[in-house]
Amino acid sequence: MNKRLMLNMRERAILTSMPFMAALGPQALARMMESVVVNHHETRDVLFREGEAARHFYCVLNGYVRLYRLNREGREADVRICGPGDTFNEWLLTAGDTYPCNAQAAEPVTVARFDLAKVRALAEEERDVARAVIHCLSTCVRSTLEVVANDRLQTAPQRVATYLLGHCPADCTSASIRLPFQKTLLAGKLGLAPEALSRAFSSLRQAGVTVRGRLIQISDVSALRQI
Structure with missing residues (x-):
């Protein structure tokens, strides 16, 4: 309509x-x-x-x-x-x-x-x-x-990490981010297939990233920057 x-x-x-x-x-x-x-x-x-x-x-x-x-x-x-x-x-x-x-x-x-x-x-x-x-x-x-x-130049986890870091408050050590859209849209925004995005999020667990629906918790921002 x-x-x-x-x-x-x-x-x-x-x-x-x-x-x-x-x-x-x-x-x-x-x-x-x-x-x-x-x-x-x-x-x-x-x-x-x-x-x-x-x-x-x-x-x-x-x-x-x-x-x-x-x-x-x-x-x-x-x-x-x-x-x-x-x-x-x-x-x-x-x-x-x-x-x-x-x-x-x-x-x-x-x-x-x-x-x-x-x-x-x-x-x-x-x-x-x-x-x-x-x-x-x-x-x-x-x-x-x-x-x-x-x-x-960037792997799928690096693309996701760059996106997340761009939405973290300055000088924070941890952060909580709520995606403004569904993860399928984030996948498209980053040039990834939805399954590639899921694998990327799984690999970022070692950097303290956990995902619950649209809510993303980052326990160690400095570790995420090292991805």
């Missing part, structure tokens, strides 16, 4: 603080906000499919969206998991006329949708928007390189 909504104060704050919007001047920001459409999707709703004509890029305001590819046999592979504040499809602002992957609501999700054609036209008129597009594309390239490097 796809419902069109009005922006609330929290969602407006998320939108205006995302990197693409944060650097815009008042005039350019106002014109960008005029083009925003907010939609709500239920779990497993498909936002778009690979190969469809590309008309929008998105910012997640609430919930999580899976970007994934399918092979000929119907096997799915997650490309990215997008949460609140994340944008996707912005690379289509400069090239590409079809969506390169599928997008599905992993849970009830609210997204802001931008019309690609309107933003391209706006970038021709507003220098701030043109600069924001360039910055956004640069960020996409850097993050993609980082993901590829981690996939090549």
